[in-house]
Amino acid sequence: MNEMLRRICRRNFCTCSPRPWLFVGLGNPGDKYRGTRHNVGFEMLDAFANSQGIHMETVHCKAMFGKGFVNGIPVLLAKPLTYMNLSGESIGPLAAYYKLPLNRVVVFHDDMDLPCGVLRLYPKGGHNRHNGLKSVIYHFRGNGEFPRLRIGIGRPPGQMDPKAFMLQKFNVTARERIDAALLEGAHALEQVLSKGFSESSNCFNTTQKYKHIRLQTLPT
Numbered sequence: 001m002n003e004m005l006r007r008i009c010r011r012n013f014c015t016c017s018p019r020p021w022l023f024v025g026l027g028n029p030g031d032k033y034r035g036t037r038h039n040v041g042f043e044m045l046d047a048f049a050n051s052q053g054i055h056m057e058t059v060h061c062k063a064m065f066g067k068g069f070v071n072g073i074p075v076l077l078a079k080p081l082t083y084m085n086l087s088g089e090s091i092g093p094l095a096a097y098y099k100l101p102l103n104r105v106v107v108f109h110d111d112m113d114l115p116c117g118v119l120r121l122y123p124k125g126g127h128n129r130h131n132g133l134k135s136v137i138y139h140f141r142g143n144g145e146f147p148r149l150r151i152g153i154g155r156p157p158g159q160m161d162p163k164a165f166m167l168q169k170f171n172v173t174a175r176e177r178i179d180a181a182l183l184e185g186a187h188a189l190e191q192v193l194s195k196g197f198s199e200s201s202n203c204f205n206t207t208q209k210y211k212h213i214r215l216q217t218l219p220t
Contacts, residue, residue, distance in 0.1 A: 020067075020074035021193060022100055023048065024091050026109045026132040029064075029081045037153040038166040040178060041108040041132075042079050044151060047182040048189050049077050061097060062090040073193040084132040088139030095140070102146040106192070107136060108185075112162065114152025115215040116170075117177030119185050119208050121192070121201035122148045147197050149185060151178075152212075154220055174220040184208075 025045030033039050049056055049066060056066035056077055063078040076098060080090035095105050103123075109132055114120060124145040127133035137144045154174070156165035170178055191200040 018073060019104055020076055020098060020100065022076045022078065022091075022095060022098065022105045023189065024063075024078045024080070024087075024094075024105065024107045024136075026084060026087050026107060026136075027079065028084050029079075033167070035169045036167050037170065038084060038110055040110045040151045040153060043178070044108040044149065044182055044185050045077055045079055048186045051186045051190070061094040063094065065094075070190060070193050075193060084135075086135055087132045088135035088137070091136050092139030102140060102143060103197070106147045106149060106189070106197075107133065108149040108151060109133060110153045110166065111150040112153055112155055112166075114150060114154075115212060115218075116152055116154035116174045116220045117181040118152035118212045118215060119181055119188070119204070120150040120152075121188065121197070121204055122150060123197060123201065124148075147201075149189070151181065151185070153178075171220065177215070177220065 023045060025041035025043070027033065027039035027042030028036075052068060052070050054066045054068040054075070054077055056064045056079065058065050059081070061078070062082050063080045066077045068075060076094070078090065078094055080087045082089045091105070091107070095102070109130060111120075111130075113128070125148060126144055127137055133148075136146070140146065153166070156162050188200060188204045191204070
């Protein structure tokens, strides 16, 4: 009976009008990686889930998973438990399970090409040497036409190894910028659900452009 109820719930959620969105935060599971630069995708997803009162308490397709409605729009939330470099092993099956087109899958990830705390919404793209995105694209059969929320973490200082930089925790100044960005990102994602990706991203990216100019020369 429980399995039958699960199938009914899944079918009802999948046939909702409009079609559900899948929001995915990239990161590494475990306390060792909590609060590190490479895990801001997880943090953004948590910020959005908390702002909407959506609980992520189940494991589904190798991800911590939750689902709910935001102003009547169905949304699925996932944090892959596969570790960053294998993120696609979770996201690919999730999108297939719910029969979602790639333009309804938004991936949140860290980005060293943006100053710390600056955000961007992009409709598609390559992996830009990001191993998490590389895995996602691979499991989408080489297709990179899914939206992303890029979360700036800045560049490593001096000759520091980028891998070591990504696995470090934020200092006080950077932490303040990221915390502010999480609030901005959660609000932007709510707008994506209500207004669609194109309209929301155009407005949001304009405001973030000015933030980029203001922050790019400031130390973190």
